[in-house]
Amino acid sequence: MSLPPVEIPSGAMRFNSDSQKLEYYDGAQWLQVSTFSPNLNGGARGVFGGGYTPTSINTIEYITISSTGNTTDFGDLQSAKPYMGSCASSTRGVWAGGSPGINTIDYVTISSTGNAQDFGDLLYTAIFVAGCSNTTRGIFGGGEPGPGSSTNTINYITIASTGNAVDFGDLLVGGNRTASCSSSTRGVFAGFFGAPSVNTINFITIATLGNAFDFGDLTSANRGRAGCSNSTRGLFGGGDPALNNIDFITIATIGNAQDFGDLLQARQYPGACSSPTRGVFGGGYSGPGTKTNIIEYVTILTQGNGIDFGDLSSTASSPAGLSNAHGGL
Numbered sequence: 001m002s003l004p005p006v007e008i009p010s011g012a013m014r015f016n017s018d019s020q021k022l023e024y025y026d027g028a029q030w031l032q033v034s035t036f037s038p039n040l041n042g043g044a045r046g047v048f049g050g051g052y053t054p055t056s057i058n059t060i061e062y063i064t065i066s067s068t069g070n071t072t073d074f075g076d077l078q079s080a081k082p083y084m085g086s087c088a089s090s091t092r093g094v095w096a097g098g099s100p101g102i103n104t105i106d107y108v109t110i111s112s113t114g115n116a117q118d119f120g121d122l123l124y125t126a127i128f129v130a131g132c133s134n135t136t137r138g139i140f141g142g143g144e145p146g147p148g149s150s151t152n153t154i155n156y157i158t159i160a161s162t163g164n165a166v167d168f169g170d171l172l173v174g175g176n177r178t179a180s181c182s183s184s185t186r187g188v189f190a191g192f193f194g195a196p197s198v199n200t201i202n203f204i205t206i207a208t209l210g211n212a213f214d215f216g217d218l219t220s221a222n223r224g225r226a227g228c229s230n231s232t233r234g235l236f237g238g239g240d241p242a243l244n245n246i247d248f249i250t251i252a253t254i255g256n257a258q259d260f261g262d263l264l265q266a267r268q269y270p271g272a273c274s275s276p277t278r279g280v281f282g283g284g285y286s287g288p289g290t291k292t293n294i295i296e297y298v299t300i301l302t303q304g305n306g307i308d309f310g311d312l313s314s315t316a317s318s319p320a321g322l323s324n325a326h327g328g329l
Contacts, residue, residue, distance in 0.1 A: 009209055043067070044325030045110055046273035046280055047074060049095050051316030052082035053291065056099060060108065060116065061313055063295070065275040065323060070310040071282075071295070075115040078106050083269075085129030085180075086320040087138040089159040090329050093322045096122050096140050096155075096165075097129035105157065105165070110324040120164040123155050128176035131320075132187040132227075133159060134206045134328040139168065139187045141212075144176040150194050151176075154204065154212070169211040172202050177269075179227035181234040182206065182328035183251040188215060190236050190247075190257070193223035201249065201257065206328070216256040219247050226272035228279040229327035230300045235260060235279045237306075240268035242287050246298065246306075251327070264296045264306040271321035274300065283312050283319045291315040 044065040051057050058080040061071035081098035088094060088110060095116070096105045103125040106116035122129070126143030133139060141154040152174035155165035175192025182188060189212065190201040199221040202212035218225075224240030229251060236257065237246040244266040247257035263281060270284030282295035293315040296306035312319065 044275035044323055046323045047093050048271045048282055048319040048321050050077055050081050050084055051319035053314050053316050056080040056082050065278050065280060068309045071312050074113045077116045082318040083127040084320040085131030085140045086322040087131040087133035088322040088324060089135050090324045092159050094138050095320050097126045097143055099127045101125045101127055119162050122165045130178040130180040130189055132180040132182035134184045137206050141171050141189055142175050142178050150174040168209055171212045173200050177223035179225035179236045181227040181229035183231050184328055186251050188234055191218055191223060191225050197221045197223050215254050218257045219259060224268035226270045226281055228272040228274035230276045231327045233300050237263055237281045238267045238270050238284060242266040242268045242285055260303050261305040265292060265294050267292060269318040271319035273321035273323040275325045283316045285317045291317050
């Protein structure tokens with residue numbers, strides 16, 4: 001008696017014993033997972049997009065994470081917007097959502113410079129979306145679809161292509177102003193603003209589809225942090241009201257966050273990006289109505305306080321950061 005056929009879910013992975021390669025299923029065919037080491041063209045590059053000064057801005061600027069110094073102009077987003085979610089592969093950077101409640105997705109080629117191009121649309125319009133990724137799949141979760149509202153929806157895209165986002169599942173908590181980071185297997189969402197703010201941490205397995213699982217708790221309940229990671233450790237810095245604390249987790253385990261150290265400057269809604277060794281935090285509100293352009297960095301595998309890196313081109317809150325060398329790659 002033969003067994004009935006089993007439907008293969010989009011995002012499923014397998015090891016092909018004939019080719020000796022890891023493959024994933026995109027809903028129509030099995031595709032080989034790229035396993036080469038990318039040429040980072042002179043070093044890991046961090047990119048900050050958008051933000052809010054006295055008005056929304058469309059600026060994209062970049063840094064070389066292994067060095068220090070001020071940002072260099074990269075190009076412009078399709079429109080001026082703060083409060084976006086962001087993610088990246090080793091080649092592409094992607095921003096999604098943003099103010100005033102849009103669903104647009106922009107992308108750039110990180111190793112070059114130039115203006116962003118249209119990728120497609122999220123399933124919903126929202127500000128304060130959180131984003132993370134591995135080398136092939138970008139994830140966007142949560143956000144504020146309208147004043148005083150929150151969503152727990154998770155979308156995903158295939159970064160190397162273009163097109164609209166697809167439903168992934170749901171976060172355990174409907175919320176916004178959430179920090180996020182990833183390893184090559186897990187995406188992590190930490191801290192949710194709802195009624196009230198909570199310190200919950202959720203995680204997903206990026207290559208599959210489904211709802212989030214409980215990871216643990218942050219050291220305090222607040223919104224407006226920024227997240228970054230290497231392949232093993234995730235960092236969450238800042239918070240609203242302007243805080244200087246940095247929490248860390250070990251992504252492959254579950255459990256509560258621990259204290260890492262302090263930022264040089266207390267801030268809420270900063271942007272963040274990372275390399276395998278450094279986490280970088282830039283911009284944000286340093287107090288009520290006061291914004292900052294200061295960039296600082298920490299060494300991810302140690303614990304300690306932030307060190308001055310340089311400055312953004314504008315004193316802006318909510319620049320969305322990404323890199324071509326983060327922990328998901």
